[in-house]
Every structure is written in C-alpha cells, then in structure tokens.
Amino acid sequence: MAIYGLTLLSFCFFAGTYIGDLLGKVLGVNSNVGGVGIAMLLLILISDKLMTENKLSKAAQQGVLFWSAMYIPVVVAMTAIQNVVSAVSGGPMAILAGVLAVAASFVFVKVLDKIGEPGTPLPPVDEKTKEAL
Amino acid sequence: MEMIIKIFTKNGLVMSFMVIGIVMYVSGLLSKMTNKRIAGSAIAIIIGLVLAYIGGTISGKGAGGLGAIPIFSGLAVMGGSMLRDYCIVSTAFGARLSEIKKAGAAGIISLFVGVILSFVVGVVIAILFGYNDTVSATTIGAGAVTFIVGPVTGAAVGASSEVIALSIAAGVVKSILVMIMTPFVAKAVGLNNAKTAMIYGGLMGTTSGTAAGLAATDPRLVPYGALTATFYTGLGCLMCPSVLYFATKAILG
Numbered sequence: 435m436a437i438y439g440l441t442l443l444s445f446c447f448f449a450g451t452y453i454g455d456l457l458g459k460v461l462g463v464n465s466n467v468g469g470v471g472i473a474m475l476l477l478i479l480i481s482d483k484l485m486t487e488n489k490l491s492k493a494a495q496q497g498v499l500f501w502s503a504m505y506i507p508v509v510v511a512m513t514a515i516q517n518v519v520s521a522v523s524g525g526p527m528a529i530l531a532g533v534l535a536v537a538a539s540f541v542f543v544k545v546l547d548k549i550g551e552p553g554t555p556l557p558p559v560d561e562k563t564k565e566a567l
Numbered sequence: 568m569e570m571i572i573k574i575f576t577k578n579g580l581v582m583s584f585m586v587i588g589i590v591m592y593v594s595g596l597l598s599k600m601t602n603k604r605i606a607g608s609a610i611a612i613i614i615g616l617v618l619a620y621i622g623g624t625i626s627g628k629g630a631g632g633l634g635a636i637p638i639f640s641g642l643a644v645m646g647g648s649m650l651r652d653y654c655i656v657s658t659a660f661g662a663r664l665s666e667i668k669k670a671g672a673a674g675i676i677s678l679f680v681g682v683i684l685s686f687v688v689g690v691v692i693a694i695l696f697g698y699n700d701t702v703s704a705t706t707i708g709a710g711a712v713t714f715i716v717g718p719v720t721g722a723a724v725g726a727s728s729e730v731i732a733l734s735i736a737a738g739v740v741k742s743i744l745v746m747i748m749t750p751f752v753a754k755a756v757g758l759n760n761a762k763t764a765m766i767y768g769g770l771m772g773t774t775s776g777t778a779a780g781l782a783a784t785d786p787r788l789v790p791y792g793a794l795t796a797t798f799y800t801g802l803g804c805l806m807c808p809s810v811l812y813f814a815t816k817a818i819l820g
Contacts, residue, residue: 447656458801467801470652470774471794474659478667481660501657506608506786507587508654509779511646513615513746514587514622514639516775519629520732521739522620527696527707528733532740534692535685535711536748539770542680543756546766549673553762556787 439490439497446476572638579641587645590614609750609783616743655778655793662790663761670762674795677769682803685711685772686811689737694819701816703730708815709807710734711741713773716803723808742776749780758784761791768792772799 454469461467481498484490521528547553575582594611619632626635634643644650667674689711693704706726710717710733717734720726726734749758749767757763758781768777768791777796781788 443653443657447653450656451652454797454801458804461801461805467805468798470655470797473652473656474662474790474794474797475667477656477659478662478664482664495660498657498660501654502660505654505658505778505789506611506782507584507591508645508650509775509782510590510608510611510615511583511587511642512651512775513612513646513779514590514618515632515634515642515646516616516619516743517623517630517735517739518616518620518632518743519623520736521743523629523736525733525736527692527698528710528736529740531689531692531707531711531737532744535688535737535741536744536771538684538688539681540748540752540756542677542684542770543758543763543767546673546677546680546770547757547763549676550671550762551669553670553760555759556761556785 435491436493436497436500439494439499440501442480442484442490442494443477443498443501446473446480449473449476575638576640579639580644581641582638583641583645586639586642590618606750606783608786609747612746612779612783616746651775651778655774655789655797658786658790658793662794667761667765667791667794670765670791673762674765674769677766678772678795678798678802681770681772681799682712682806683811684770685741686803686807689734690815698730698733699819701812701819702726704819705807705812705815706730706734707737708811709803710737712738712803712807713800714738714742715800716807719804720807720812724812738773741771742773745771745773745776746779746783749776750783753784758788761788764788764791765795768795769799772796772803774800 450473451469453472454466457467591611595607597610598605598607622633622636623629628635633639686708689708690704693707698704698707702724705724706721709720714735717738718731721731721734758767771777774796777792781792
C-alpha cells in the first residue's frame with residue numbers, strides 16, 4: 435500500500451527532527467541541528483535495506499516518489515510566501531550584505547571541490563526522466 | 568463571487584494545488600519560449616517571488632507573501648516548513664550513500680567555511696554602513712549567514728530590534744538570490760555532480776534557497792545539497808553568538 439511509503443517517510447522525518455532537536459539541546463543552541471539531513475540519511479539506510487530484502491512494495495515506493503515529485507511545486511509555493519517586501523525594503527546595506535555573501539560563497543564552491551576525490555558528473559537526462567520531472 | 572472566495576478560503580490547501588499548478592504550467596510555456604534555455608522551475612520560482620512581493624504589498628505585512636491574503640492562505644500550508652521538509656526528505660530516496668561518503672570531508676569543511684565566510688562579509692558591510700559596535704555588527708553578520716541565525720544571534724547578544732530586522736532582511740536577500748542565481752552560475756562553478764552539490768549546500772546553507780536553486784538547476788542534485796544545508800543553520804546558531812561574537816569583540820573592542 436502506498437501509505438506504507440508515507441509511514442516510512444514520516445518515521446524518518448520524526449526520528450530525524452527529534453535527533454536534531456536533541457543535538458541542538460546538547461550543544462546549547464536554540465535551533466534544530468541537521469534534523470532534515472539526519473532524516474534523509476535514515477531514509478537512505480532503511481529504504482536500501484528494505485529494498486535489498488524485497489520488503490518495500492512497488493506501491494510503497496510510489497508513495498515516497500509522489501512526494502519527491504511534489505518537491506518542486508512545494509518549493510514554488512514556499513517562494514510565494516517569502517517576505518520579499520522586507521528583502522527589497524531592507525535598504526542597500528541588507529541587500530549588499532546578502533549579495534556579497536552569496537557571491538563569496540559561489541567562489542568557494544570550486545576551491546572546496548579540490549578536497550578529496552573528484553565527483554562524477556550526473557549522466558545527462560534522457561527524455562523519459564525529463565517527462566517524469 | 569463571495570461564495571467562491573469562501574470556498575477557496577475554506578479549502579486553502581486544495582486551492583494552493585490549483586494555483587501552483589497554474590504557475591507551473593505558465594512557467595513551462597515561458598520556458599519553451601526561451602527554447603528551454605531557462606528551466607521551467609527557475610521561472611516558476613521567480614514568478615513565486617513576484618507573487619510574494621505583490622501579496623506582501625497588498626496585505627501590507629510583507630511577511631507571509633501571497634499567503635497573507637486570506638484566499639491564498641493555503642499556500643502557507645503547502646509551502647510551509649512541514650511539507651517542505653517532508654518533500655526534501657523524500658528526495659533522499661534513491662540518493663546514493665557512496666556519493667555522500669565521497670564528499671564527506673569537503674561537505675563538512677564547506678559548512679564551516681560557509682558560516683564564517685558569510686559572517687565576515689556581513690560584519691564588514693555592517694561596519695562600512697556605520698554599524699560598528701560589536702553587537703550590531705555581529706547580528707548583521709549572523710543575518711548574512713541565514714535569516715534564522717540573525718535573529719537568534721541578535722536575541723542572544725542583545726541587539727536592537729531595528730538591527731535584528733536588518734539582519735533578517737540580509738538573510739532573506741541571500742536566500743532569494745540563491746534561488747534565482749543558482750541555475751545561472753551552475754555551469755561556471757561545476758554544479759553537475761553530487762559532490763559539488765554537497766559543497767554548495769554547505770556553503771550557501773539557506774535550506775529554502777539551496778532547495779529551490781538546485782531544483783531549478785537539476786532536481787537530481789537536490790538531496791545532496793539539502794543534506795549539508797540542513798546542518799548549516801544549526802552550526803550558525805552555534806558559532807555566531809559564541810566564537811564569532813568573541814572574535815568580533817576582540818577586533819572591534
């Protein structure tokens with residue numbers, strides 16, 4: 435059943451959020467530390483194990499994949515509720531601080547890429563996956 | 568008309584599926600007009616931001632963007648942190664652990680570099696604009712990290728609400744810029760594999776910015792970038808009011 439996929443997803447979500455909150459508390463910060471990232475790692479590990487044991491049905495996988503397909507629309511909805519007015523009216527200082535922080539960070543992507551073994555580029559997208567996206 | 572508005576307001580989430588669907592469709596058409604040189608999702612994100620500006624102006628609040636208008640309030644559910652994080656987690660399904668391990672060291676370093684870099688840039692700009700006391704400069708520097716780290720730090724070090732508002736604005740500018748700029752600079756910075764995506768997530772840190780920016784570049788990169796980005800705000804909240812505050816204090820006196 436598709437809901438099993440969602441249940442697995444919810445379990446990882448909550449476990450990750452809980453660990454992230456706990457981590458924040460231990461570190462004494464007023465914030466969740468990496469909750470979503472931990473949830474993602476859990477999902478990768480658990481789904482990998484279930485799939486190799488053939489315990490995750492096609493329908494359950496579809497349940498998870500539905501939400502990955504909804505990802506971009508959800509992100510678009512997220513952009514529509516941002517406080518763009520405050521960003522624009524924050525004055526030149528806020529804008530400049532934001533712009534330069536982004537510019538500096540972009541420059542460092544290439545610098546840090548030199549650490550460790552190089553990454554392999556993703557294969558080009560074929561028409562079929564393009565449709566799915 | 569009044570009845571329609573009532574139905575939309577009452578069933579906000581369903582309404583938002585319709586609105587976003589229309590936005591996606593229009594973006595797809597516009598993308599075709601550019602010969603797909605600009606990805607449909609990149610256009611959709613820009614339309615979303617424009618709608619947020621219009622909505623924020625009409626409501627007079629700014630915060631909440633288009634969602635601040637009652638008939639569009641469902642957008643706050645669809646685009647809120649709950650569904651956003653749920654979807655981000657789901658994208659990890661099918662991500663490869665081997666790729667993540669390969670970028671491990673660079674990913675972790677990128678988090679520290681990202682927080683410190685943005686903070687320093689923010690502090691320098693703050694000083695140039697005359698906010699040269701330690702508390703204000705630290706808060707604005709923290710805002711350049713993310714719009715969550717700014718107010719958290721500001722509250723911790725006792726900044727004025729005006730400065731906190733500025734720090735939030737700096738963070739929002741950063742996040743929006745990441746959304747818009749990423750697909751355009753992707754090629755130049757080599758954003759075509761899991762490793763650079765993780766480094767990029769660690770450097771930029773804004774989860775919303777990274778998520779949207781990578782989605783517009785290549786959706787397959789999203790899980791890797793989001794993975795590191797989600798540690799960034801926590802790290803920023805940890806470092807800004809402590810180590811980085813003391814460092815700023817040591818320099819500014």
